[in-house]
Amino acid sequence: MGFKRFIATRLITMFGVLMITVLLTIALVGSNMDTILVRGVSFQVREEITENRALVQGFKDIEEFDAFVQSKINQRVKELGLDEPWYSPQRLGLTLYKILILDFGHATFLTSDSGSSNVKDIIFEKLPRTILLFTTATIIISIIGIFLGAYSGSKIRSKVDRLTSSFAVVSSSFPVWWVGMLMIFVFAFTYQIFPARATPTIPITDPGYYGALLYHMILPITTIVIIGFGAWAYLVRNFMVGIMQEDFIMAKRAIGIEEKKIVYTHALKNAAPPILTVLALSLSGSLGGAIITEAVFDWPGMGRLYFEAISVMDLPVIIGSTYILTVFFLASIFLADILYGYFDPRVKTGS
Numbered sequence: 644m645g646f647k648r649f650i651a652t653r654l655i656t657m658f659g660v661l662m663i664t665v666l667l668t669i670a671l672v673g674s675n676m677d678t679i680l681v682r683g684v685s686f687q688v689r690e691e692i693t694e695n696r697a698l699v700q701g702f703k704d705i706e707e708f709d710a711f712v713q714s715k716i717n718q719r720v721k722e723l724g725l726d727e728p729w730y731s732p733q734r735l736g737l738t739l740y741k742i743l744i745l746d747f748g749h750a751t752f753l754t755s756d757s758g759s760s761n762v763k764d765i766i767f768e769k770l771p772r773t774i775l776l777f778t779t780a781t782i783i784i785s786i787i788g789i790f791l792g793a794y795s796g797s798k799i800r801s802k803v804d805r806l807t808s809s810f811a812v813v814s815s816s817f818p819v820w821w822v823g824m825l826m827i828f829v830f831a832f833t834y835q836i837f838p839a840r841a842t843p844t845i846p847i848t849d850p851g852y853y854g855a856l857l858y859h860m861i862l863p864i865t866t867i868v869i870i871g872f873g874a875w876a877y878l879v880r881n882f883m884v885g886i887m888q889e890d891f892i893m894a895k896r897a898i899g900i901e902e903k904k905i906v907y908t909h910a911l912k913n914a915a916p917p918i919l920t921v922l923a924l925s926l927s928g929s930l931g932g933a934i935i936t937e938a939v940f941d942w943p944g945m946g947r948l949y950f951e952a953i954s955v956m957d958l959p960v961i962i963g964s965t966y967i968l969t970v971f972f973l974a975s976i977f978l979a980d981i982l983y984g985y986f987d988p989r990v991k992t993g994s
Contacts, residue, residue: 653980657973664969665742669735672958681716681725683748683959686760688716747963752955753948756847762963765948770967773933773944776860780867781926787868788875789911789918795876796883797906804880811877814870823866823939830862837862841940863940871925878921882914889913916983923979 689712693699702708720726724733741747747762755765795804831839841863843855886892887910895905933946941947945964952960 650981653977657977661969661973662739665739665966666735668962668965669729669738672962678958681720682751684719684723684725685716686749688712688719742962742966745963747966748959750952750960751957753951753957753960756943762959765960766945766963766967769943769945769948772856772942773937773946776863776937776942776944777867777933778926779860780864780871781922783864783868784871784875785922785925787872789879790907791872792876792879793883793906793911793914795880797887797902797910799884799887807873807876807880811873814873817870818935819866819870820935820939822870823863823936826862826866827940841937841942860942863936863942866940867936875925879914879918882917883910886910886913919982920979923975923982926975 692712692715699708702711723737724731725737727734729735729738745763747766749760750762750765753765754760755768757764757768759765791803791807795801795807798804827839830836838859841859843852843859845852845855849855883906887906892905892910895909896902900909933944934949935946936942937944937946938950945968948960949964949968951957952964
């Protein structure tokens with residue numbers, strides 16, 4: 644019962660945080676929500692009417708058609724309660740409901756690659772690319788960092804340990820945009836190995852688009868890995884240093900178990916809960932830091948979309964992107980809690 648209660652408590656907490664985040668976002672845009680929602684209603688009503696060709700052909704002129712459309716828009720606005728202030732309970736409830744069902748309306752300026760102005764279409768076109776880039780980078784960073792950190796933790800004060808610690812400090816000190824610009828200068832302009840822009844020049848409908856996308860992804864992934872794996876190795880190294888001094892490690896050495904097996908099986912297994920927690924949080928943190936990385940490399944993902952939406956103040960896209968990124972962040976934290984609870988017997992027993 645302890646672990647089930649633990650999961651239920653986390654789920655309730657995460658949902659509460661999500662609702663608070665959405666409410667804060669709505670409060671920040673304030674009265675601009677009126678313009679957003681009314682514009683979405685106008686677009687929807689006009690689209691419904693124009694699709695009815697028999698109805699459209701019955702109007703004498705464009706003025707009569709526009710007057711009919713406007714009357715329908717006013718009627719729909721009143722039905723939805725959009726004639727009330729944005730902070731009224733009915734308005735807040737409607738807005739929260741629409742956001743929860745992923746109905747973010749239509750973008751003001753931005754469109755998807757296929758030409759759609761629906762915010763949901765735009766976001767779900769960009770989101771897989773951001774997940775592909777940062778999940779791949781996080782997996783590579785964690786694999787290198789875990790094995791290098793475990794080795795360094797078992798060889799305290801060795802050359803590898805000193806190099807790992809030094810590289811972690813140096814690599815973490817450089818901002819990602821600076822390293823990204825340096826990588827572009829060296830590998831895109833000086834040696835011309837990789838393209839400067841991470842966005843493929845061929846259309847998405849081309850069969851070779853995804854192959855080109857993977858090729859364009861090499862430079863930003865390399866940059867993220869260089870920035871991140873040193874700190875990861877240093878973190879794992881610090882976890883391992885304490886575990887390698889434990890009595891059960893001394894006992895396994897005394898009975899003649901191979902050192903490599905002790906390090907990578909027994910010690911690393913005991914360090915798994917905090918490592919898995921940091922791994923899940925690193926993934927969510929990398930998604931949050933996608934704005935700068937994707938803007939530098941012009942990667943066609945959520946980060947660049949967020950940057951462009953803020954640049955032109957496209958509020959529906961900003962609200963939708965904030966909601967989706969918050970959901971992913973909370974999901975990763977929830978995953979970290981589950982993993983920690985699974986590996987920590989104190990959580991399972993409720994003690």
